[in-house]
Amino acid sequence: MQLSRDTKRFLVKLSAFTVLLVLLVRHFSSIGAWIGNMFAALSPFIIGACVAFLISVPMRLFTRLLSHPVGRDRHPLVGGKARRLLSLLLAILLVVMLIALFIMIVMPQLIDTMSSLAGSVMRFVPVAQDWIASFRVWLAQYPEAQSIIEPYIPDVNQMASSFITFVQKYAGLIAGTAVSSVSSLFGSATDVIISFVFAVYVLLEKESLSRQCKKLIYAFLPKSFCDETLRVASMTHKTFFSYVTIQCTEAVILGVLCFVGMLILRFPYALVISVIMTFCALIPIYGAIISCVVGAFLILFQNPMQAIGFVVFILILQQIETNLIYPRVVSTSINLPSMWVLLAVTVGGGLFGVVGMLTAVPITSIVYTLLGEITGKRLSARGIAPADYAPRAEEPAAPRLGKGKHR
Numbered sequence: 001m002q003l004s005r006d007t008k009r010f011l012v013k014l015s016a017f018t019v020l021l022v023l024l025v026r027h028f029s030s031i032g033a034w035i036g037n038m039f040a041a042l043s044p045f046i047i048g049a050c051v052a053f054l055i056s057v058p059m060r061l062f063t064r065l066l067s068h069p070v071g072r073d074r075h076p077l078v079g080g081k082a083r084r085l086l087s088l089l090l091a092i093l094l095v096v097m098l099i100a101l102f103i104m105i106v107m108p109q110l111i112d113t114m115s116s117l118a119g120s121v122m123r124f125v126p127v128a129q130d131w132i133a134s135f136r137v138w139l140a141q142y143p144e145a146q147s148i149i150e151p152y153i154p155d156v157n158q159m160a161s162s163f164i165t166f167v168q169k170y171a172g173l174i175a176g177t178a179v180s181s182v183s184s185l186f187g188s189a190t191d192v193i194i195s196f197v198f199a200v201y202v203l204l205e206k207e208s209l210s211r212q213c214k215k216l217i218y219a220f221l222p223k224s225f226c227d228e229t230l231r232v233a234s235m236t237h238k239t240f241f242s243y244v245t246i247q248c249t250e251a252v253i254l255g256v257l258c259f260v261g262m263l264i265l266r267f268p269y270a271l272v273i274s275v276i277m278t279f280c281a282l283i284p285i286y287g288a289i290i291s292c293v294v295g296a297f298l299i300l301f302q303n304p305m306q307a308i309g310f311v312v313f314i315l316i317l318q319q320i321e322t323n324l325i326y327p328r329v330v331s332t333s334i335n336l337p338s339m340w341v342l343l344a345v346t347v348g349g350g351l352f353g354v355v356g357m358l359t360a361v362p363i364t365s366i367v368y369t370l371l372g373e374i375t376g377k378r379l380s381a382r383g384i385a386p387a388d389y390a391p392r393a394e395e396p397a398a399p400r401l402g403k404g405k406h407r
Helices: 005-026 028-067 080-139 143-152 156-186 189-204 206-220 223-265 270-280 286-300 304-329 338-381
Strands: none
Touching: 005 028, 028 080, 028 189, 028 223, 080 143, 080 189, 080 270, 189 206, 206 223, 223 270, 223 304, 223 338, 270 286, 286 304, 286 338
């Protein structure tokens, strides 16, 4: 029996796939170790690419400022490669200044807050004991309810000592874990230097790198596949850049408003809570809840009534941010409904922790957009119109006839 060319091609591909699958199963451990070593060798360049992407956000802002025409001739302030180099230097300087300010101002405040928290807890113990004693006096008027509620009334001294022990035990552990995570992320000083140099090279030569990558894929892959790949890559870059820009701008504005409001209302720990809110605002939905709970918890031991006022203040601030700030800041919003944002953040955080919560929304937005395009094309190919799957309106109820209308 003579086989057609398409059948022969299919059999060759099936045989190659079968061989590769058998080799993968038999040497799974060796291949996994090789992939791990390859990832470890490439990690400085992967980190450098991530750093380059983050620095590109303020770099683009400085590039726009330097491109603004000035003078009678309306020439840009700086032109050509000098503008890009100056923008890169200003962006790096801004990032270094932010890190330095965090280390010099915020870190001492965090240390002082943790050290004074134990004293605040001990000062809060007599107040809590008075509250519980007053509650027990009131509860004694209702013996039946007292017998049920009394076993659940906590021992304040035991809770305070347990909390202090927990803070003393795990505060150093958390700090050590953070330091070790950063150290393992960057590795040695050589890896840090390689990552930084690679990031600078990517930012200065991104057009050349883009042109080289396009030449490479167009030389060895079908043109239609290359066009679609570049389109998806461009959409991915725009989505991530828009998301990072929006979230960072919104987080900074929210943190500044929180700091100013807490100073006006004389809430304690204004700087620490504002910094926590700035970082938590990068996480959609859950960030506001985390910062509110942590801030109220810190203020609770200082002044319980101020903790209640702080929660009210945060709720008002969130309403201002949602209804006034966010619509003005967001010029190109993420094309993703709120339900999928909640699902993406929850699943991403459960699978990959904080990194998953930060990256789940743009990734889900890209998948959502591509799936919508593919679904639309397949429906059009099958001749299914939007009216066929659109929700149908409820039919109006039949009019009820009065007594005089019976026939």
